[in-house]
Amino acid sequence: MRTFKFILEYDGTDFNGWQVQTNAKRTVQGEFEAVLLKIFKRRVTAVGSGRTDSGVHARGQVAHIRVETDMPPDEIMRACNYNLPRDIVVCAVSVASSKFHAQLSARRKTYSYVILNRDFSSALERRTSYFVPRKISVSRMRAAAKFLVGRKDFCSFANVDPYHRGGAVRTISRLDIKKRNGRITITVEANGFLYKMVRNIVGTLLEVGTGRFKPEAVRGMLLKKDRRAAGLAAPAHGLCLEHVIYK
């Protein structure tokens, strides 16, 4: 058995997220595993670094497979890209240690979120940005973001009971907010993310930027450890998994 590490880019628009579902809906994992079956002539499971939700994109999703094969990585990459639908692309394939696990070995992940903040939407970026024509104060968003950086309990920013698996304490090592040409890009790096955590953070920061919450209110939200304390989730299509860092 050999272990291969894949880096995948996908346009999440027409997928019901990463993970295979019992209801036969189109998923990235499902399409990818169908291609692996074709290449290796046997059922191969692709383990992702994490699920991405329906509509969320990825430039650097990581997945691993374990399979009995002599095929070199570059040939696997070519065979995948030849067979995959156009909205999934394999960017890299490498041989990994048998201990490598795309989810469990991950140390940090980076997501980006794009808000298109101008008077008119975009035809060319409509799939990859969230259009908000309201006035948004980026400096207020930045002031609020400061409270979220560091090791915190993000229970208020998680959509389901996070205590299922080791609690809601995560460390955000970076939370940048940049504005350029009417686009606000929020970049979040953490050692792990709870369910819908980035979208809940972005939605809350947006509500700070538009005036519903004061920047300082975010501190109180964290302390409450209650999802209802924070703001609404931002929609999926502005979100992109940029990369996953391993040891």
Next chain:
Amino acid sequence: MRTFKFILEYDGTDFNGWQVQTNAKRTVQGEFEAVLLKIFKRRVTAVGSGRTDSGVHARGQVAHIRVETDMPPDEIMRACNYNLPRDIVVCAVSVASSKFHAQLSARRKTYSYVILNRDFSSALERRTSYFVPRKISVSRMRAAAKFLVGRKDFCSFANVDPYHRGGAVRTISRLDIKKRNGRITITVEANGFLYKMVRNIVGTLLEVGTGRFKPEAVRGMLLKKDRRAAGLAAPAHGLCLEHVIYK
């Protein structure tokens, strides 16, 4: 009667180009005029700065209409964007002189063309870039581009008889080629473009970059005044009309 100038962005993927066709296919002009009919309760013709082909995008297409109305421009813009499909967006509306004509008053136009030049394609940019995994020499492309800048007869780079309307002499004022992160972006500015001229230029430069033609061969192509002398047209989906400059 008042004249309004519109700036339009569109994703050309699902359109059969700008111009209304008799065969009822989906066109940008057709969709736009359907919305204008709804807003003004009468048939209004939208005159574009030029046709864009099937699959070609625009960030700055310009069109004008002449209509009897008291509606202010910002209200027209809002009404348009409320009613237009998501792959067309009105970026600006202004009142123009009754002499303004989107096509005849145009002084210069700028097009961009994006070639994705790396080993694997892109899921997120598949609609707006032409994927070429072959080795391309940008310096050879630049050397060839020099012969195309200035006032020339571009007959060899036009797909139909250009002598229909005033010959094939045009002035290219700028032809830049940049490479960054595996993307080669070609920007062409001219006082006018012949049918498929940008795509024929890009296709020819690509064939210089991949070694089929020498850079100097472009000089000979121009002199031959024969479409067969130059290279193949690059596909539509890498092309975008960036902006149109008026006096």
